[in-house]
Structure formats: structure tokens, C-alpha cells
Amino acid sequence: xxxxxxxxxxxxxxxxxxxxxxxxxxxxxxxxxxxxxxxxxxxxxxxxxxxxxxxxxxxxxxxxxxxxxxxxxxxxxxxxxxxxxxxxxxxxxxxxxxxxxxxxxxxxxxxxxxxxxxxxxxxxxxxxxxxxxxxxxxxxxxxxxxxxxxxxxxxxxxxxxxxxxxxxxxxxxxxxxxxxxxxxxxxxxxxxxxxxxxxxxxxxxxxxxxxxxxxxxxxxxxxxxxxxxxxxxxxxxxxxxxxxxxxxxxxxxxxxxxxxxxxxxxxxxxxxxxxxxxxxxxxxxxxxxxxxxxxxxxxxxxxxxxxxxxxxxxxxxxxxxxxxxx
Amino acid sequence: xxxxxxxxxxxxxxxxxxxxxxxxxxxxxxxxxxxxxxxxxxxxxxxxxxxxxxxxxxxxxxxxxxxxxxxxxxxxxxxxxxxxxxxxxxxxxxxxxxxxxxxxxxxxxxxxxxxxxxxxxxxxxxxxxxxxxxxxxxxxxxxxxxxxxxxxxxxxxxxxxxxxxxxxxxxxxxxxxxxxxxxxxxxxxxxxxxxxxxxxxxxxxxxxxxxxxxxxxxxxxxxxxxxxxxxxxxxxxxxxxxxxxxxxxxxxxxxxxxxxxxxxxxxxxxxxxxxxxxxxxxxxxxxxxxxxxxxxxxxxxxxxxxxxxxxxxxxxxxxxxxxxxx
Amino acid sequence: xxxxxxxxxxxxxxxxxxxxxxxxxxxxxxxxxxxxxxxxxxxxxxxxxxxxxxxxxxxxxxxxxxxxxxxxxxxxxxxxxxxxxxxxxxxxxxxxxxxxxxxxxxxxxxxxxxxxxxxxxxxxxxxxxxxxxxxxxxxxxxxxxxxxxxxxxxxxxxxxxxxxxxxxxxxxxxxxxxxxxxxxxxxxxxxxxxxxxxxxxxxxxxxxxxxxxxxxxxxxxxxxxxxxxxxxxxxxxxxxxxxxxxxxxxxxxxxxxxxxxxxxxxxxxxxxxxxxxxxxxxxxxxxxxxxxxxxxxxxxxxxxxxxxxxxxxxxxxxxxxxxxxx
Numbered sequence: 007x008x009x010x011x012x013x014x015x016x017x018x019x020x021x022x023x024x025x026x027x028x029x030x031x032x033x034x035x036x037x038x039x040x041x042x043x044x045x046x047x048x049x050x051x052x053x054x055x056x057x058x059x060x061x062x063x064x065x066x067x068x069x070x071x072x073x074x075x076x077x078x079x080x081x082x083x084x085x086x087x088x089x090x091x092x093x094x095x096x097x098x099x100x101x102x103x104x105x106x107x108x109x110x111x112x113x114x115x116x117x118x119x120x121x122x123x124x125x126x127x128x129x130x131x132x133x134x135x136x137x138x139x140x141x142x143x144x145x146x147x148x149x150x151x152x153x154x155x156x157x158x159x160x161x162x163x164x165x166x167x168x169x170x171x172x173x174x175x176x177x178x179x180x181x182x183x184x185x186x187x188x189x190x191x192x193x194x195x196x197x198x199x200x201x202x203x204x205x206x207x208x209x210x211x212x213x214x215x216x217x218x219x220x221x222x223x224x225x226x227x228x229x230x231x232x233x234x235x236x237x238x239x240x241x242x243x244x245x246x247x248x249x250x251x252x253x254x255x256x257x258x259x260x261x262x263x264x265x266x267x268x269x270x271x272x273x274x275x276x277x278x279x280x281x282x283x284x285x286x287x288x289x290x291x292x293x294x295x296x297x298x299x300x301x302x303x304x305x306x307x308x309x310x311x312x313x314x315x316x317x318x319x320x321x322x323x324x325x326x327x328x329x330x331x332x
Numbered sequence: 333x334x335x336x337x338x339x340x341x342x343x344x345x346x347x348x349x350x351x352x353x354x355x356x357x358x359x360x361x362x363x364x365x366x367x368x369x370x371x372x373x374x375x376x377x378x379x380x381x382x383x384x385x386x387x388x389x390x391x392x393x394x395x396x397x398x399x400x401x402x403x404x405x406x407x408x409x410x411x412x413x414x415x416x417x418x419x420x421x422x423x424x425x426x427x428x429x430x431x432x433x434x435x436x437x438x439x440x441x442x443x444x445x446x447x448x449x450x451x452x453x454x455x456x457x458x459x460x461x462x463x464x465x466x467x468x469x470x471x472x473x474x475x476x477x478x479x480x481x482x483x484x485x486x487x488x489x490x491x492x493x494x495x496x497x498x499x500x501x502x503x504x505x506x507x508x509x510x511x512x513x514x515x516x517x518x519x520x521x522x523x524x525x526x527x528x529x530x531x532x533x534x535x536x537x538x539x540x541x542x543x544x545x546x547x548x549x550x551x552x553x554x555x556x557x558x559x560x561x562x563x564x565x566x567x568x569x570x571x572x573x574x575x576x577x578x579x580x581x582x583x584x585x586x587x588x589x590x591x592x593x594x595x596x597x598x599x600x601x602x603x604x605x606x607x608x609x610x611x612x613x614x615x616x617x618x619x620x621x622x623x624x625x626x627x628x629x630x631x632x633x634x635x636x637x638x639x640x641x642x643x644x645x646x647x648x649x650x651x652x653x654x655x656x657x658x
Numbered sequence: 659x660x661x662x663x664x665x666x667x668x669x670x671x672x673x674x675x676x677x678x679x680x681x682x683x684x685x686x687x688x689x690x691x692x693x694x695x696x697x698x699x700x701x702x703x704x705x706x707x708x709x710x711x712x713x714x715x716x717x718x719x720x721x722x723x724x725x726x727x728x729x730x731x732x733x734x735x736x737x738x739x740x741x742x743x744x745x746x747x748x749x750x751x752x753x754x755x756x757x758x759x760x761x762x763x764x765x766x767x768x769x770x771x772x773x774x775x776x777x778x779x780x781x782x783x784x785x786x787x788x789x790x791x792x793x794x795x796x797x798x799x800x801x802x803x804x805x806x807x808x809x810x811x812x813x814x815x816x817x818x819x820x821x822x823x824x825x826x827x828x829x830x831x832x833x834x835x836x837x838x839x840x841x842x843x844x845x846x847x848x849x850x851x852x853x854x855x856x857x858x859x860x861x862x863x864x865x866x867x868x869x870x871x872x873x874x875x876x877x878x879x880x881x882x883x884x885x886x887x888x889x890x891x892x893x894x895x896x897x898x899x900x901x902x903x904x905x906x907x908x909x910x911x912x913x914x915x916x917x918x919x920x921x922x923x924x925x926x927x928x929x930x931x932x933x934x935x936x937x938x939x940x941x942x943x944x945x946x947x948x949x950x951x952x953x954x955x956x957x958x959x960x961x962x963x964x965x966x967x968x969x970x971x972x973x974x975x976x977x978x979x980x981x982x983x984x
Contacts, residue, residue, distance in 0.1 A: 039758070039759040040759060041703070042703070042704075043702060043703030043704070044703045044704070044705060044731075044759060045702060045703035045731065050369060050371060051367070051368070051369030051370045051371035051401075052368075052369070052370070053370060053397060053400075063735060063751070064754050064755075067733050067735065067755065067758065068758060070733055071705065071731070071733060071758050074705075074731040074733075075703075075731070079370075079371065079397070079400040079401070081393050081396055081397060081400075083389060083393065094596075094597035094598065095600065098596070098597060098598055098600075099389070099597075101617060102390050102596060102597075102617070102620050103390075103393065105617040105618075105620035105621050106365070106393065106394060106397050106620060106621065106623070106624050107365040107366060107370060107621065107624070270746075270750070270754060271746035271750060271751075271754075272746070272750055274747070274750075291753060291754070291757040292757075294754050294757035294758060295757050295758065295759065297758070298758050298759070376695060376697060377693070377694070377695030377696045377697035377727075378694075378695070378696070379696060379723060379726075405696075405697065405723070405726040405727070407719050407722055407723060407726075409715060409719065420922075420923035420924065421926065424922070424923060424924055424926075425715070425923075427943060428716050428922060428923075428943070428946050429716075429719065431943040431944075431946035431947050432691070432719065432720060432723050432946060432947065432949070432950050433691040433692060433696060433947065433950070
């Protein structure tokens with residue numbers, strides 16, 4: 007297939023085939039990061055803007071490395087350095103940046119829908135790197151890439167997502183994505199963490215974590231976002247851990263080869279026990295590795311380079327590197 | 333002509349021919365940013381330092397992109413990260429940076445004359461990216477490039493600059509530049525915003541904005557710099573807008589095809605009404621686009637690469653890209 | 659010899675031959691920074707992470723330029739942008755970063771031993787860019803490179819280090835390094851600045867600066883680190899200057915061609931008089947220049963490229979640049 011979208015705003019709007027196409031493209035980019043020379047000239051001379059209006063290290067670095075490994079030029083704009091401090095509107099800031107002729111804007115914003123509005127305003131492509139409690143599509147794609155790599159499929163799997171579903175853009179994007187490719191999703195958490203009508207998204211709700219874990223192929227724990235959530239949704243972190251934390255005992259309820267996932271950063275000993283986070287079933291660091299590949303794929307597709315070009319370019323690069331290493 | 337200056341400190345010191353040479357060079361670089369591969373190897377392996385001691389987004393990003401599109405290596409130093417926090421003098425900081433063998437230092441500083449002092453102290457070239465209320469030469473050059481592109485000339489044009497002339501380095505650089513190339517400049521603003529003896533710079537002063545706009549080919553509104561000016565120079569922003577703000581009605585006093593310009597960031601509804609800022613006569617975003625081209629030209633000339641090399645290199649690059657795209 | 663270490667954590671652990679090998683490699687890289695095109699493709703496609711948990715300009719910029727001149731991809735992580743603000747452990751942060759497939763982590767940390775712990779935890783190489791009051795090996799290596807360049811040898815030289823020896827990682831690394839290559843080191847400072855049992859490191863202690871300077875080939879003044887030291891170790895800065903500051907008169911006690919060194923940033927008029935810092939014997943800016951070369955060498959060696967490759971690559975690059983400049 008050919009990629010036809012200008013933007014990647016969320017998994018809600020993507021078709022199953024589009025999701026699978028991004029994952030396939032990511033698969034072909036994954037190998038680049040494992041080479042001695044972790045770089046291809048695919049996006050040389052393209053300009054990518056990281057426009058992060060919420061603090062972030064891992065997501066920013068993941069996008070940065072993806073851009074650099076594709077040889078794109080990268081400009082970082084964060085809220086603290088932005089002219090918006092001088093009272094400029096978001097619209098003026100972004101129109102100014104795009105007037106400098108850029109190809110892609112990666113935006114993280116505290117308000118749901120900000121990237122969608124931006125995508126309508128500007129000509130370059132827009133990637134949603136997290137908007138409020140709404141979507142975080144590249145995170146869900148990297149989760150799906152990780153699961154698919156380990157389980158060799160997505161269809162028919164049972165995925166348990168445990169934690170603060172209400173405030174989690176990671177959960178929301180994963181639910182859209184996983185249900186579209188035929189996985190079944192169970193969510194679990196305290197009632198204050200489960201949004202009303204969530205069943206309409208095609209998931210099953212459990213209020214006891216044990217029921218959610220039962221028979222699961224994948225257990226995804228969400229971060230208790232102390233900085234985001236209201237303060238009185240759970241009695242205490244200790245209580246949360248006792249009732250919903252993923253311990254070794256609880257993990258035994260899921261399939262013996264179930265994957266343990268977490269979008270990070272982990273609150274060790276709250277949503278995940280350390281021996282689970284670092285245990286043999288954990289693929290948390292594989293998720294991070296997959297993240298670079300997924301972001302390379304998304305940048306590559308949105309910068310408008312046709313699919314046929316990939317294999318041609320990759321093989322040309324291997325030849326060139328072989329020649330240079332002589 | 334051959335470029336012979338080590339530094340670009342202001343338009344006051346440049347001759348008409350030098351200004352036109354920079355604009356011509358910028359014209360030849362403008363096209364690069366519109367290519368699919370927005371990059372030439374002109375300054376590969378050169379080191380450019382951005383030394384910004386005042387906050388900035390758009391100017392910093394503009395210089396960054398200019399450097400990247402010329403393939404230069406770029407180092408960012410801002411006041412908040414600088415050793416000057418450890419009590420080091422500006423002189424020691426900059427001598428240390430230049431001891432690392434750099435080619436060009438782009439400096440923004442709150443004090444008028446700081447870049448001039450720096451230029452005498454260090455061997456690498458210095459570009460003034462704004463010094464206090466003194467000069468901001470690349471801004472004036474990009475303004476002139478924009479006007480020249482739209483009006484096909486600069487000589488004989490009537491340019492009205494409206495706002496806080498006293499505190500505006502943008503106004504000062506534009507006055508030096510525009511009068512040298514034969515444009516006539518009218519400035520307008522409240523008496524507290526008009527510096528004494530400004531007529532000696534070759535401009536006409538009007539205290540009513542209507543008189544300044546009459547017959548203008550270009551209307552340049554300046555930002556009310558709330559963070560820079562003393563607090564009691566104007567009664568209120570509302571009053572300023574009423575008497576000096578550029579509205580659609582007032583704009584009708586200028587020529588029907590007059591250009592509307594603003595150095596940004598705009599205070600919408602104060603110095604410029606939104607429908608003027610976004611209207612058909614506005615070239616505000618063209619200014620931003622021109623900015624990258626002007627900064628590429630300045631970097632290129634100050635890094636000492638001869639003019640004859642430009643066309644040779646540009647054509648070589650096109651050939652190479654053609655070859656690579658096969 | 660072949661470089662076999664994964665990490666550069668301190669000079670304490672290095673053998674004399676290893677120190678000299680790094681200095682020799684640095685010598686061969688020094689010339690690159692003086693070219694018109696200050697860049698070689700040696701580390702193209704390698705990923706280097708700057709993980710600075712203490713503020714720094716000069717050291718960070720020096721590492722940045724070293725990486726860029728070797729064509730490596732660079733990612734900057736500082737404490738203020740780190741997820742550690744979200745309560746993540748240092749271990750999780752660094753494991754996440756390395757899961758993105760990186761080659762080298764340059765770390766500065768306020769706690770002695772942090773880089774050593776890190777080096778055991780992660781697969782990529784680790785360079786200690788300063789850990790608390792412990793070691794700062796690349797600083798000592800650049801000091802030694804500068805001395806060797808000026809004096810054509812290190813063995814047999816008499817080096818006086820003056821100042822706050824107790825809190826200085828620069829002093830500690832220099833003592834390890836200089837004594838290993840056969841120089842003799844004298845330290846001087848107020849008793850509160852001299853750590854107990856320092857003689858065990860192979861140095862002579864003097865409590866009068868005049869005795870330390872006598873017959874010295876090299877005089878290295880340390881920075882009074884107002885931000886690091888406890889407040890009551892010296893009566894006053896004025897008193898310190900009077901008794902330990904390096905003035906022109908005091909410098910006459912050392913050899914007539916003695917080198918004056920300082921790791922920077924200088925407190926002018928405290929540990930060094932301005933006319934000494936800027937005088938004919940000062941090699942302070944040479945130290946900065948050597949810093950880039952040493953860091954290029956360290957990055958190059960730790961990224962695992964064999965020594966034989968250096969000369970081959972350097973000569974290939976010269977040929978290529980010659981071809982391109984035609």
C-alpha cells in the first residue's frame with residue numbers, strides 16, 4: 007500500500023491496514039539501529055521540528071535519535087525557550103516556524119486535540135507525541151511492534167491494561183490500535199480510574215486486577231501519573247499497590263509466557279514490583295528499542311518518501327557502507 | 333565584488349554595495365530551502381557558535397536552520413547554561429569557546445556594543461543577532477530582501493515604521509539600511525517613543541500615524557516590547573492601539589499594494605489588528621522565510637568562501653542530488 | 659598497543675602506556691580542528707549521549723565539538739530535562755537511554771563513583787566527565803597533552819598544583835596521571851584544603867606557596883569553587899589571594915619558562931592575577947584547544963575503532979577533501 011496521510015494524530019483514525027503498514031515499515035528500520043553505523047541518508051536535508059510543550063526525556067530522545075539515524079535536520083523547541091513566553095499565540099509561533107520551510111512537526115501538548123488543530127493550520131505533517139489525556143499514537147505503535155515481534159502476531163491475543171485508564175493517552179491509543187488488529191483488551195483499575203462508557207471502545211472492564219490478568223498474553227501496567235491526576239482518586243499509593251500492583255504472584259494468573267510491559271517511567275514498587283519489571287517476562291526495554299524504529303518509520307512515511315524507495319535505499323546504503331569499510 | 337569583512341555588526345557601517353551583495357547572495361540561497369533536500373555542503377566542517385544571552389526562539393531557530401542547511405556544525409550556548417553563572421567574565425567565556433577553533437560566533441546580548449567589543453577580542457567572525465536597543469542587522473536585511481522580492485526594487489520606496497523607535501534595534505538597522513539603498517523612511521510613534529535627533533539618520537518624523545502611512549509602499553509595525561521598555565512611556569496599551577495601531581481603515585491611507593510587515597512576535601490587537609496581520613497585504617511570514625536565506629548568506633560570506641564558489645557549488649550539488657535520486 | 663577498555667573512569671586505573679596511548683592518539687586528532695573543514699567521518703552513525711547532571715558549559719561544548727568533528731550523532735540529556743524529575747531512578751533512566759542502542763555515555767555527576775557504577779550497569783562505554791570531588795580524567799589528559807606539547811616531555815618535570823586540593827577532581831586526576839608518567843607533583847594550599855594522607859598518592863605537600871613554586875616547570879592554579887566548598891574553610895577570598903594567589907612576583911620563583919595553567923573558569927584576581935593569566939607563560943587557552951583533541955581521542959578509542967584505522971582514515975579524508983576542494 008501507499009501511505010497517504012499528512013499527519014499521525016491518533017490510532018482512532020487509522021485503518022487496520024495503515025497500522026500494519028507502519029509496523030512493517032518499522033520492522034525494516036529496526037535493523038539500522040543495530041549496525042555499527044546506525045545511520046541511513048533517507049531523510050537527508052529534511053527539517054523536523056520537535057515542539058514539546060510538556061517536559062519529556064525519553065520520548066524526545068527517541069524522536070531525536072530516529073531523526074538523526076535518518077539523517078534529518080532537527081530543531082528543538084520547548085515551552086521554556088519559546089516566544090510564547092513573550093505572549094505570542096501558539097498559532098503565530100507555529101506559523102513562524104513553518105514559514106522556515108519545515109517538513110514535519112512533532113508536537114507534545116497538554117491539551118487534547120492541540121495536534122489536530124495544528125495539523126489543520128499548517129502544511130507540514132504533524133505527529134502527535136502525546137496530547138493531554140487523549141492519544142499517544144507512537145507509543146501504542148511501539149507497544150504493538152514489541153508484542154508482534156515477541157508473539158509473532160497481534161490478532162487473537164488477550165491484553166490486560168492495568169492502572170489509571172482515565173488519564174492515560176497510552177491506554178487510549180493502545181485500545182484503538184489493539185482492537186483494530188483483532189486483539190482483545192481488558193482494562194482494570196479502581197473505579198475512579200475507569201472512564202464511563204469505556205466499553206464502547208470495545209474493551210472489557212474488570213475492577214479486580216486478578217480477573218484482568220487471568221489468561222492474559224500481555225500485561226501492560228500504566229504509570230501512576232502523580233503529576234497529572236487529581237489527588238483524591240485513590241486512597242494512597244500503598245493501597246493502590248496492594249490492590250492493583252503487578253507482583254510476581256499476580257503475574258502467575260496470566261499465561262506463563264505473558265509479556266510484561268510499561269510505558270515508563272516506572273514507579274518501582276507501586277504499579278510494578280521490581281522483580282517483575284526486571285524479570286524474564288519483562289519486555290520494557292524492548293519497548294524502548296522498538297520506539298526508535300517506530301518513530302523512524304513514522305518520520306519516513308510522513309516525509310512522503312514512497313515505499314518502493316525503502317528497500318532500494320536500504321540496499322544501496324549497505325553497499326555504500328560495505329564499500330566505505332574496505 | 334568580494335566580501336572582505338570579518339564581522340557583521342550593523343548596517344551603519346556597511347556600504348550600499350555590501351548590503352546589495354548580501355541580498356544578492358541571499359537570493360541565490362533562498363531556493364535551497366524550497367528543495368526536497370534542503371541542504372548543501374557549503375559549510376561542512378565549519379563550526380558556528382550561537383551565543384544568545386537574551387531569550388529568543390525564532391531568531392535562534394532561524395540561525396540554526398541556516399547553519400544546518402549549509403551543513404555547518406553548530407553549538408548552542410545560552411545564558412542559562414553558561415559558565416558566566418560561575419562568575420566568569422564574558423571575555424573569558426568567549427576566549428575559551430574560540431580556543432576550541434570555531435569559525436563564526438552569532439551573538440545576542442542585552443548591551444549595545446557587546447558584539448563590537450567581542451569582534452575586536454576574537455579572531456573568528458562575529459554576527460550581531462541583536463545588541464540592546466542598537467542594531468539587529470540580519471533582521472533589517474531580511475526585511476529588505478522581502479521588500480525587494482515583492483517590489484522588485486528598494487530605491488525610491490516610501491517605508492513607514494510605526495511604534496517604539498527609541499527601543500527598537502530593528503528600526504535602527506532598517507533606517508541605516510533602507511536610507512543607504514535609496515528608500516525614504518518615515519517614522520511615527522508617541523513622542524516618548526521617538527528618540528531626539530532621529531532626523532539626523534535621514535528619516536522624517538511624524539507624530540500622527542496617519543501622516544506616516546499616507547502614500548507608503550511599506551508599513552512596518554514594531555512590537556511593543558513590554559519586557560524591554562520602561563513602564564510609563566505610554567498611558568496604556570489600549571490607548572496606544574487607538575492612536576497608533578494599524579487597523580484596516582488606517583492601512584487604506586497607504587498605497588493599495590503596500591506591504592504590511594512586522595518583525596514578530598506580534599501583539600495581536602495592539603500594534604497590528606489581526607485582520608491586517610493575516611490580510612492579503614501582509615508579508616510577515618515571507619519575512620520569516622527570507623530570514624533563513626539571509627542568515628545562510630551571512631554565514632556563508634563570513635566563513636570566507638569566495639563568491640565564485642557559490643554557483644559552482646550549487647550546480648555541483650544539483651548534479652549530485654540528481655545522481656543520488658536515480 | 660590496542661585499546662582494550664570499555665570505559666574511561668579515572669586515571670587511577672590506567673597504566674602509563676595507556677595514558678601515553680591516549681595522548682598519542684590525541685596528537686593525531688589535534689590537526690583536524692585546525693583545518694578549514696574541521697571534520698572527519700570516523701564515528702559517523704555512532705551515537706554518543708551527553709548525560710550531564712551538573713551544570714557545565716566548557717566541558718559540555720568541548721565534548722560536543724569533539725563528537726561533531728568525528729561526525730558522531732549526539733544526544734544531550736541534562737538533569738533539568740530528565741525524567742528523573744518524575745521520580746525515576748538513575749538506573750532506569752540510563753537503561754532506557756541505552757536501550758535506544760547507543761555507543762558511548764559521557765557522564766558528569768555530583769557523586770563520586772557514579773560513572774563507575776554506571777559502567778558496570780550498561781553495555782556501552784562510559785566516560786567520566788567529572789564525578790564529585792573524585793576524578794575528571796579528560797581534564798587531566800588535556801593538561802598532560804598541553805604540557806607535553808610545550809615541554810616535549812612529561813617525565814622529570816616538576817609540577818606545582820596550588821589551591822583547594824581536597825575538593826578538586828582536577829587535582830586528583832592530574833596527580834594520578836602525572837606521577838604515573840614520571841613527573842613530580844607538589845601540592846600547596848591552606849591546611850583546610852589539603853586532604854589528610856595525600857602524600858600516599860606520591861606527592862609532596864607544601865603549606866607555603868613559595869616553596870611549591872620554587873623550581874617548578876608547571877604551575878597549575880585551581881579554581882576556588884565557591885559553589886562547591888563549605889563556607890568556612892578559608893577566612894576570606896582576599897586573604898586567600900594574599901597568601902596563595904599566583905602573582906607575577908610569586909611566579910618568578912618557578913623556572914623562567916614555567917607554564918601557567920588553570921582548568922577554568924578563572925576567578926581573576928583570586929587564584930590567578932590577570933597579568934599572569936594573560937601573560938606570556940600562560941597556556942590556559944592551549945589547554946582548551948587540547949581538550950577537544952583529547953575528547954576526540956577518547957571517543958574514538960572507546961567506540962572501538964582500531965588504532966591502525968586512524969592513519970588510514972585520516973589520509974583517506976585528506977585525499978577526499980583535496981578532491982572535493984578542486
